[in-house]
Structures are given as C-alpha cells and as structure tokens.
Amino acid sequence: MSLEDKTVLITGAGSGIGRACAQAFARAGARVLVHDITPEAQQVADALGAAFLRADLSDQEAVKSLAQAALRAAGGRVDILINNxxxxxxxxxxxFPEATWNKMIQVMLTAPFQLIxxxxxxxxxxRWGRIINISSLHGVVASPFKSAYISAKHGLMGLTxxxxxxxxxxxxxxxxxxPAYVRTPIVDQQIADQARTLNIPESAVIEQVMLGPAAIKRLIEPDEVAEFALYLASDKGGIITGAAHMLDLGWTAR
Incomplete structure (x- = not known):
C-alpha cells in the first residue's frame, strides 16, 4: 500500500496508538505531521523525518492554530486526519471534577470537531479525504467511573x-x-487508578475489568490498530464510511 502523495495529521502521536499510526503511515510513504504536547513526540517525529506540531488541544484557539499550521506544512491540504x-x-x-470533565470533552470531542x-x-x-476518529469500545457501551470519557466517545460516534x-x-x-483495551501508557495508568477505585489488586483489574467481558483474553497492540487505520485510509477503504469498527476482542458480542 502506498500513500506517497498523501499528507496525514495524527493527534496524540507521541506514544501509544498515535505513535504506531505515525510509524505505519510513514512506512506507507505518507507525509506525516506528528502532533502532541509531550517532548517525546519530537523524538517520534525526528525518527520518522516527520514534522512536529505542538498544540494544547484543551485550548480552542490552539486547536485552530494547529489546523492552520498543518495546512501550511502540507501545502494547503491535509488528506488524512486521525483524531487520536x-x-x-x-x-x-x-x-468528578467539573474542570476535568470540561477538559476531557474539549480534547476528545470538541477538538476533533474543530480539526474536521x-x-x-x-x-x-x-474530492478525496480520510477522517479516522480513534474512539473506543466505550463509544458504544459504558463502564463505571468513566462518565467524561464515555460521554466524549459517544459524542465522537455521533460526529463520525x-x-x-x-x-x-x-x-x-x-x-x-x-478498540478494547490497548497496551498503551494510558491503559497502564488506568490499571493503577482502577485498582485504587475498586480496591482490588492490579492483576485483578486486568483479568476482571479489562479482559473479563472479552472473548479473546489479551490486550490489543497499538500496531494492530494502526494497520486497521492504514486500511481505512487506502483506496480499498473508500467503500467504508460512517461506521464504528469494533476491534474489541468480542466485548460487544454479548
């Protein structure tokens, strides 16, 4: 698969799914614009020969500036947008702290709307483009203690x-x-948070909370999500739109 004539902007590309997407799209020949707010993202961009665009997505004006910077870097057109x-x-x-709620909705729902x-x-x-929103199995189902995250992801499905x-x-x-739970730094943090909230060992969080409802008992690797994104961005993916693609290990089959 070749994307040599395409430019892709990937938000949150400093680690996890975003970094895997940046690497996969770079291998496919795309011009990659790496966005994040962390210093590690500059290293990701440098390793790929990609441009690094720093912006705080919790600031609406910064999101607008990011879009403008991406268009300048891409010569006026970004072909593929991955809201991650x-x-x-x-x-x-x-x-739930109200300020945290508002920040999560801005970063995960309003910022994708703005970039789109x-x-x-x-x-x-x-007359060609690909928008790929990285949602979650929690874009279609709910779990306790994640009201802001789940509200944002449900909203992202409606936007999609x-x-x-x-x-x-x-x-x-x-x-x-x-996707279901992907092996990322965010998930690593969740393990400790869930263990504290539920008063159970961290090993029980993985077995009971993250993998309990799944038919396939393992975490997803970031590369597996990135390869699926690559397919959706291809010409062969052009017949697929408006869909929620459940890479969920069978979570929602019940």
Whole structure:
C-alpha cells in the first residue's frame, strides 16, 4: 500500500496508538505531521523525518492554530486526519471534577470537531479525504467511573456518522475505530487508578475489568490498530464510511 502523495495529521502521536499510526503511515510513504504536547513526540517525529506540531488541544484557539499550521506544512491540504489524542481520569460521577470533565470533552470531542471543520474544506475541494476518529469500545457501551470519557466517545460516534453523510458526495470517508483495551501508557495508568477505585489488586483489574467481558483474553497492540487505520485510509477503504469498527476482542458480542 502506498500513500506517497498523501499528507496525514495524527493527534496524540507521541506514544501509544498515535505513535504506531505515525510509524505505519510513514512506512506507507505518507507525509506525516506528528502532533502532541509531550517532548517525546519530537523524538517520534525526528525518527520518522516527520514534522512536529505542538498544540494544547484543551485550548480552542490552539486547536485552530494547529489546523492552520498543518495546512501550511502540507501545502494547503491535509488528506488524512486521525483524531487520536485523549486521556482518562476515573471518578464516581458525583466526585468528578467539573474542570476535568470540561477538559476531557474539549480534547476528545470538541477538538476533533474543530480539526474536521478546518481541514475538511480542502479535502472536499480535492474530492478525496480520510477522517479516522480513534474512539473506543466505550463509544458504544459504558463502564463505571468513566462518565467524561464515555460521554466524549459517544459524542465522537455521533460526529463520525454525521460528517460521513455530509462528506460522502465529495469522496471523503469518515470512520471510527473502537478498540478494547490497548497496551498503551494510558491503559497502564488506568490499571493503577482502577485498582485504587475498586480496591482490588492490579492483576485483578486486568483479568476482571479489562479482559473479563472479552472473548479473546489479551490486550490489543497499538500496531494492530494502526494497520486497521492504514486500511481505512487506502483506496480499498473508500467503500467504508460512517461506521464504528469494533476491534474489541468480542466485548460487544454479548
């Protein structure tokens, strides 16, 4: 698969799924724009010969500036947008800090909307584009103590479907990838948080919370998600839009 004439912007590309996507798309020949807020992302970009764009997605003006910087770096058009950036905090709803709630909704729902708003016009003018939103199995089901995260991911599913319908006549597809637990730094942090919240050992979090409902009893590797994103970005993926792709180890089969 070759994407040599395409430019991709990947948010949250400093680690985990985002970094795996950056590496996969670079191997496919795409021009990669690495976004993150962490210093490690600069190292990811340097290793790939990619551009690094730093922006705080919790700041709406910074998101707009990121889109403008991406368009400048790409010569006026970003062909593929992967909305991946996010984070989690675990609290009972009555204890959830409102500032944290607002920040999570901004980073994981409003910022993807903003980037789509600013980058979609050039895709439509070119009559080709791919928007891939990294959602979660929690975009379609719920679990306790994750009200902000799950609200954002459910909203992202609605955004995915709506923009898919609007953009389809212009050759632009919009899809969501909904993985179960992926072996990432965010998941590593969750293990400790869940153990503390539920008052159980960390080993029990993995076995009971993360893998208990799954038919396939293992964590997903970031590369597996990245390869699926690569397929959705390909010409062969052009028949797929508006879908929630459940890479969920059978979580939602029950």
């Amino acid at each position: 950036a996010g984070f989690q905090q675990i609290h009972p709803v009555e204890e 708003k600013y980058l979609l016009p050039a895709m439509k003018a070119n 479907k709506t923009v898919a319908l609007e953009a389809a006549p212009f050759g632009v597809t919009v899809n969501a990838i909904c």
